[in-house]
Amino acid sequence: MNLKKGETAAGRAGLISVLLVIIKLIVGSLSGSIALISDALHSFADLTVDIISWAGLKIAQRKPDEKFHYGYYKAESLATLFISFFILYIAVNLIFEGYSRIIVVSEITMPFIALFIALISSLVSFSVSKYLRKIGETINSQALIINSKERFLDGISSIGVFVAILLNSYGIYWAEGVITIIIGAMILKIGILSLKDSIFSLMDISPVEEEKNVKEIIKKIKGVDDYSDLKLRKSGPFVFGEVKINIKKSASINKAHEIADEIESKIHNEISSIKSFIVHAEPYKSEKNKIAIPVLNQDGLNSKIMNHFGRTDYFMFLEINKKSINKFYFKENPYKKKKLRTGLDVVDFILKEKVNILVTKEIGEISVNKLRDNLVDIYKAEGGNCGEIVNKFLEGKLIEMKKPTRKKD
Numbered sequence: 001m002n003l004k005k006g007e008t009a010a011g012r013a014g015l016i017s018v019l020l021v022i023i024k025l026i027v028g029s030l031s032g033s034i035a036l037i038s039d040a041l042h043s044f045a046d047l048t049v050d051i052i053s054w055a056g057l058k059i060a061q062r063k064p065d066e067k068f069h070y071g072y073y074k075a076e077s078l079a080t081l082f083i084s085f086f087i088l089y090i091a092v093n094l095i096f097e098g099y100s101r102i103i104v105v106s107e108i109t110m111p112f113i114a115l116f117i118a119l120i121s122s123l124v125s126f127s128v129s130k131y132l133r134k135i136g137e138t139i140n141s142q143a144l145i146i147n148s149k150e151r152f153l154d155g156i157s158s159i160g161v162f163v164a165i166l167l168n169s170y171g172i173y174w175a176e177g178v179i180t181i182i183i184g185a186m187i188l189k190i191g192i193l194s195l196k197d198s199i200f201s202l203m204d205i206s207p208v209e210e211e212k213n214v215k216e217i218i219k220k221i222k223g224v225d226d227y228s229d230l231k232l233r234k235s236g237p238f239v240f241g242e243v244k245i246n247i248k249k250s251a252s253i254n255k256a257h258e259i260a261d262e263i264e265s266k267i268h269n270e271i272s273s274i275k276s277f278i279v280h281a282e283p284y285k286s287e288k289n290k291i292a293i294p295v296l297n298q299d300g301l302n303s304k305i306m307n308h309f310g311r312t313d314y315f316m317f318l319e320i321n322k323k324s325i326n327k328f329y330f331k332e333n334p335y336k337k338k339k340l341r342t343g344l345d346v347v348d349f350i351l352k353e354k355v356n357i358l359v360t361k362e363i364g365e366i367s368v369n370k371l372r373d374n375l376v377d378i379y380k381a382e383g384g385n386c387g388e389i390v391n392k393f394l395e396g397k398l399i400e401m402k403k404p405t406r407k408k409d
Contacts (some may be wrong), residue, residue, distance in 0.1 A: 003076075003237065006057040006144050009135040013128050014050035017043055020121055027034065027117045029312050031110040032170070035120060036095055039154075039161045043121070045090040046147075046154055052079045052086070053143040060237070073235040080143045080198035086152060087191035091184045098180030111169040113164045115396040116161040125155035140273045142201060142236040146194040154188060202203070204233035210271055211373050214241065217335075223247060223259045227284050238275035241267075246284030248356075249374050256281040291318045291393070292355040293386055298330045301387035309363040310335070310342040316386055317353050321392050343367035351376070359389055365404040 022205040024040030029032075056079020064071040129151035135143030148257075160179040167175035211232050218227050220354060227247045232241040245263065247256050260279040267277045294312030295303040306312035313336060318328040335345040347370045350358065350407070361381045371378060385388045392398050 003057050003061045003139060003141070006141045007054055007061070008236075009132055009144060010050050010054035010057060010147070010403055013132055013151070014047055014054060015145060016124060016128055017047035021047060021285060023117060024121060027110070027114055031114040033114050033161070033165055033176070036114055036165070038094055038159055039118070039121065039167050040181070043091065043095070044153060045086060046125075046151060048086050049083045049147050049150055052082050053141075053194050055079060055143065055148050056143050066165075068263060071235070071238075073238050074202065076141060076143050076237055077198055077201040077235070080146055080194060081202065083150075084144060084195035084198055087187060091188035091191055092186030094187065098177045098182075098184060100177070100178030102174050111165055114165045114269040115162055117216065118158050122155045122158035122162065125151050125158060142197060142237065144240055146190070146197070149190050149194075150187070153183070153186050156186065162207065174294040176276050185215050190292060192246070194331065201234045202237075206232045207234050207239055207273075208240050210241075210273060212331065213271050214243070214267060214274075214277075217270065218243065218256075218263060221259060221263055221266070223255070224263075226285055232274075235275070237273070239249045239271075239273050240276045241274060242280065244282050245279045246286075247281050248284065248286070271278060284357070287322045290353065290355045290389070291320060291359060292316070293318070293352045293354065293358045293359045293389060294333075294379070295330070295386060299385075300328075301385065302391065303330075303386045305361060305381050305382065305386070305389065307361050307362045309354055309358075309367060312336065312346075312348050315353075317350075317355065318386075320390075320394070325390065342372060347371055347374075357393075359393065359398065360401075362405045364406050368401070 008346050019262055020043040021040050024036055024043060028036035028040055030177075038119055056076045059075035059079075060071075060073050062068075062072040129148045131150060132144050132148035135141070160183050164176040164179040213229065216233065218224060218230075225248065227243050227245045230241070230243045243263075245260065247259060258283045263279050264277055267274055274404070293303075293316045294304045294306040294309050295314050295316045296312070297303055298314055298316075303314075303316055312333050314330050314332050316328060316330055319326040333344050333346060334349065338345060347367050351374055355376060355378065357377050359379045359381050363378065368378060379393065379398040380401050381389055382392060382398065389398070
């Protein structure tokens, strides 16, 4: 993210605010329009907001050092906090000013010039608001986004001033006070919301949208059994995070690093606001398993084991939770009569069933490599039927196959 863009945007908005303040104050004083003078004060508030935004974004660009290992990004959140307090101050003053204007009313001179200035001010404020929002969303700057909202209200405020001056010219003098109170209330709401956001950011609140997206990415990564301790914290326009992922104990160190790197890479590529994300891979033995066993027939747990993995007639699939069988079912091997590359096709077939364990008597080298690449553990079948094999697996008596039993499937 280019924070320099944000700094430039805040500087440009500040120059526009200076011009609006001067013009509104002059015309407001000459015409006697309290609403236009109040709007000038509102523009002065915008100028202050621009200065604070500019300063916060400028400091946030400083690189991490020995004292601030995570950088100066929170300077942007701190700037937002100051902006919020200033917005609240202006809002309260406008409400009191509007109330006093209802009690003490006066006629406006030079109404046409005052109307023209209010209209131009509104159009300029809407344009600046759109510009600041675009830059703010591009660099994920909370200060600029809140600034853009305040500018939008400034545009609404100027429209209100236009209406108030128009009504005043027709003898409806109290309209100025009412509209000023309404404008103050709108600004007060923005101030409260921005204050809440800035405080939450300084307290390292976990950003909801980023958290949701990170969870979706982790769930789609093959080889992650589960995850825990997902922590995200907002620091200015950026987010820092970490997570623990559970990977099978049988997975190699290289495979664990590969999975962790894949998660980090996807998160950085798909979520631009995340500055740093660390994945800790933890060895894990799942209590939930799905087992595939090549069988000769479909006779429940009495089904006979088939010697050849790739040429088996059927596969029995069992879902096991801790020490019990939840359910089992059979599927016919669609590749049993295929002459070439049978093993690879059969591996793809059982992987579609989302198995994590294969129990077989014989298996070829290519099939073993592909199964291990997909983190499927392979055990040597010992026994005549599925019931005997499953009991041995639950008792931890099956031996894990470290190498293929044959060169071809």
